[in-house]
Amino acid sequence: MMVFRGFRFKRAYTWMHRMDPRIKLLLSCSFCLVFLYTELVPLILTLAIQIAMVLSVHISHEWLGTLKGGGLFAVLIFVMNLITGSTVSFAIAMVLRFLVLISAFSMFFLTTRPDDLGAALEKMRVPYEYSFMFTTAVRYVPVLATEALTIVDAQRSRGLEMDKGNIMKRVRNFTPVLIPLLVNSIRRSLEMAEAMEARAWGATKKRTSLSVPKLKRVDFISSAVICITVIFAVYARLYLPIPTVELIPWFHIKIL
Amino acid sequence: MIEVNDIHYTYPTGVTVLNGVSIKVGYGEFLAVMGENGAGKTTLVKHFNGLLKPSQGEILVDGVATTKASVAQLSRKIGLVFQNPDHQFFCETVEEEIAFGLRNFGFSEEAIKEKIDFALNLLDLGDYRKTSPFMLSGGEKKRLALATVLTWDPTVLILDEPTVGQDYSQKEKLRQFILKLNSEGKTVIIVTHDIEFVAECNPRVVILSHGRIIADGPAKKVLTNFDQVKEASLVPPQMTQVFLKLTDMGFTADTIDVNEAKDKIMDYLQRSPK
Numbered sequence: 047m048m049v050f051r052g053f054r055f056k057r058a059y060t061w062m063h064r065m066d067p068r069i070k071l072l073l074s075c076s077f078c079l080v081f082l083y084t085e086l087v088p089l090i091l092t093l094a095i096q097i098a099m100v101l102s103v104h105i106s107h108e109w110l111g112t113l114k115g116g117g118l119f120a121v122l123i124f125v126m127n128l129i130t131g132s133t134v135s136f137a138i139a140m141v142l143r144f145l146v147l148i149s150a151f152s153m154f155f156l157t158t159r160p161d162d163l164g165a166a167l168e169k170m171r172v173p174y175e176y177s178f179m180f181t182t183a184v185r186y187v188p189v190l191a192t193e194a195l196t197i198v199d200a201q202r203s204r205g206l207e208m209d210k211g212n213i214m215k216r217v218r219n220f221t222p223v224l225i226p227l228l229v230n231s232i233r234r235s236l237e238m239a240e241a242m243e244a245r246a247w248g249a250t251k252k253r254t255s256l257s258v259p260k261l262k263r264v265d266f267i268s269s270a271v272i273c274i275t276v277i278f279a280v281y282a283r284l285y286l287p288i289p290t291v292e293l294i295p296w297f298h299i300k301i302l
Numbered sequence: 303m304i305e306v307n308d309i310h311y312t313y314p315t316g317v318t319v320l321n322g323v324s325i326k327v328g329y330g331e332f333l334a335v336m337g338e339n340g341a342g343k344t345t346l347v348k349h350f351n352g353l354l355k356p357s358q359g360e361i362l363v364d365g366v367a368t369t370k371a372s373v374a375q376l377s378r379k380i381g382l383v384f385q386n387p388d389h390q391f392f393c394e395t396v397e398e399e400i401a402f403g404l405r406n407f408g409f410s411e412e413a414i415k416e417k418i419d420f421a422l423n424l425l426d427l428g429d430y431r432k433t434s435p436f437m438l439s440g441g442e443k444k445r446l447a448l449a450t451v452l453t454w455d456p457t458v459l460i461l462d463e464p465t466v467g468q469d470y471s472q473k474e475k476l477r478q479f480i481l482k483l484n485s486e487g488k489t490v491i492i493v494t495h496d497i498e499f500v501a502e503c504n505p506r507v508v509i510l511s512h513g514r515i516i517a518d519g520p521a522k523k524v525l526t527n528f529d530q531v532k533e534a535s536l537v538p539p540q541m542t543q544v545f546l547k548l549t550d551m552g553f554t555a556d557t558i559d560v561n562e563a564k565d566k567i568m569d570y571l572q573r574s575p576k
Contacts, residue, residue, distance in 0.1 A: 193389070199353050200390040202373045203382040204450060205406030222402070225392035229436065233388075 053112065053155040054188055060103040062157045066265040067166035070154055073268065076276050077150035080143050082283045086135055086291045089142040096149050105156045112152040113145060120144055135293045160185050165259050174253055182238075190231065197226050303328050304350055304380075304458065309359035311345055311513075319345045321513035322359070329457065332484045333491045334500045334521070337510035338535035343493045344385070346510065347460050350491075352376040378407055381456030385463040387447035391435035396427060399435050400450050407454050421453040425479075441472045458489040465496045477503055501525060501539035501558040509534045526556045 062070065080092055100109045120141045127137035160181045167177035198208065201222045208219050282288065304327040311320040319342040327333055335343050348354045349361055352368040352375075361368045363376060384390060393399040400421050404414045422428045425445045430438060435446055444464065452459065461480075465473050473496075480503065484490045494500060500507060500521055507524040509517040509531070517530045525531060526542050537543075539558045546555035551570070557563045 196384070196386075197389045199348065200384040202353060203351055203377050203384065204390065204403040205374045205377055205454075206402075207372070207374050207406070222390075222392045226389055229391075230388055 053152055053184075054108075055159050056105060056108060056156050058104055058157075060157070061264055062099070062103040062153070064262070064264055065157075065268060066259055066261055067158050067162045068170060068259070069261070069265045069269050069272070070158060071166070073272055074150040074154040076272050077146055079276060079279050080146045082279065083143075083288070084136060084139050085288045086139055086142070086293075087289045088279075088282075089139055089146065092146050093142060093149075096146060096153070100149070100153060103153075103157060105153070108156055109149060109152055112148055116145065116148045133292065133295065134297050135291060138293065155184065162259065165255055165257065168253075168255070169259055190227065193230060194223065194227055197223050200226075303362075303364065305362040306346075306349070307359050307361070309349065309356035309361060311342075311349070311354060312357050319513050320349075320356070323510070323513070323515055324359075325508060325515060325518065327458075327489065327491065329489050330484075330487055331489050332480070332503070332505035333489075334503065334505045334507045335491065335493045335510060336495065336497070336500065336507060336534065336536060339495075341510040341534065342513045343510055344462055347382060347462065347491065347493055350376075350458070350460060351380040351382050353382075374406065377456070378454065379456055380458040380460065381451035381454070382460045383447050383451045383462060383464070385466065387435075387443040390447060390450070391443070394434060395432050396422070396430045396435055396438070396446060397432065399446060400453050403450055403454055409454070417453045421449040424452065425449045440467050441469070444468065444472075458491065459483065460491045460493070462493045463495075464492055465494060465499050473499060495536065497525065497531075497536050497539055501541065502560075504559065509536075522556065522558055525558050528555075 065073075077092065077096070080089060083089055100106050123144055124137045124141050127140050128134070132140075163184070164177050164181040167180065168174060202208070206219065206222055209216065211219070304325075306323055306325045308322050308324050309320055310318070310322055312318040319340075323342070323346060335346065337343050345354065349356060349368065350363070352371060352373045355369050363371070363379065368376060391399055393402060397418055400418050401414050404417055409417065422431060425448060427442065427446060427449060430442065430446075435443065438446060444467075448461070448464075464476055464480075468476065477499065480490055480492070490505075492500075492503075492505075504521045507517070507519065507521045508515055509524060511534045516533055517524045517527065525539055528538055528546070531538050538546075538555075541557050541560060541563045542555050545553045545557050545563065545566075549555060553566065553570070557566060
């Protein structure tokens with residue numbers, strides 16, 4: 047469940063918390079540029095920058111939880127790349143790409159209040175229905191996580207042993223947990239829709255907000271830094287030689 | 303016998319819920335665990351079948367520490383029925399839902415068939431054998447949740463908030479049912495806020511408050527102790543309240559049972575001159 051905590055807002059007062067959610071979204075999305083690179087050096091550099099950011103805003107505990115949660119998937123990526131004939135360095139690079147991506151979005155959600163996110167989306171002309179849908183989904187993640195734990199407890203009390211049997215059996219063991227979770231989620235969303243309508247949701251076409259996000263100095267500086275970095279990353283890819291490192295170059299297996 | 307020795311429990315989030323709880327529950331007992339919201343009632347009973355392991359202290363079930371046994375092994379002996387039935391149904395039919403636990407515990411298909419019939423009859427669900435559990439009413443779901451556990455005949459039956467959302471006649475049926483099970487020798491533990499229900503059942507009562515046991519004894523003694531009951535954000539049974547208001551007429555506020563109250567009042571009326 048640590049994975050969920052890594053995507054849940056944690057109150058603090060740092061430069062990243064103060065940053066405008068739109069610029070922060072730009073920052074997180076700019077990390078997607080790691081898709082331009084398959085070399086180890088730039089990827090390690092990116093992850094190092096992220097680690098420095100995480101340390102400076104006191105979210106390292108939750109962030110580590112996210113990485114741990116993604117651990118199984120990372121191993122899967124590594125193994126799949128190896129057995130389909132990639133080099134060790136390439137497989138590690140793919141894992142790094144994945145880690146950079148999940149930690150970019152973990153950073154975003156850890157430092158952005160769901161309400162601010164909604165306000166920012168609205169400011170970006172996203173229709174309110176959609177921004178509301180998004181922020182509600184984000185807000186319900188912890189609720190779902192707690193509910194999943196209760197369901198697991200209830201089924202274990204009926205003799206279900208989650209970590210017993212071969213792989214197929216273990217996958218099947220999730221059915222008694224996933225079905226009640228799904229059914230309850232659907233039921234809850236219907237109830238929520240009714241409750242919202244009872245409170246006149248959508249009665250006014252034009253909504254006004256109590257607080258409107260405004261760009262501050264930190265936002266202008268950050269967006270400038272982000273733009274320069276993005277331009278440099280693209281330029282470097284096109285025109286500069288990227289140093290390559292080959293780890294265990296003789297190691298090569300191909301199964302699939 | 304369940305023996306709880308000075309257990310403390312802190313959730314991974316850092317919230318401490320149990321602060322040194324010790325209690326012994328013998329076989330054949332009928333126990334009600336009461337207390338305010340967040341007092342640790344559910345946390346305590348989740349320790350009985352090993353879902354939670356104490357941070358400090360130990361729990362012995364028939365002399366074996368719960369840390370040494372799996373949840374499945376303990377659940378075979380100690381059946382825990384959760385508060386919300388919607389947290390456990392996933393099968394297509396009521397019958398399948400009952401069979402789930404039995405299959406997990408390795409009963410033969412023949413025995414399973416027999417036990418399903420038994421559980422359906424016992425809880426008056428016979429007409430719904432092939433119905434989807436999701437189509438049942440609130441009260442029927444509660445009964446099915448009870449049936450899914452009762453079917454493997456655990457020695458101890460724990461019911462978490464069995465009376466929530468039930469109308470009076472359902473509650474009365476449930477009360478009769480619990481008393482019948484208990485008289486047949488089953489240990490029954492109920493976790494509840496419903497003081498009137500407990501007063502009518504008249505079991506042994508344990509009151510938890512802020513992770514500690516503040517009272518333990520027969521219902522008649524515990525529930526008529528106003529200070530203790532208030533400390534746990536509960537209100538004494540209405541019968542007790544009536545008698546408290548009549549103390550200047552010579553009554554004592556130690557009655558929880560309706561029939562006993564009636565006898566006392568009749569007695570008073572017959573004694574007093576017209």
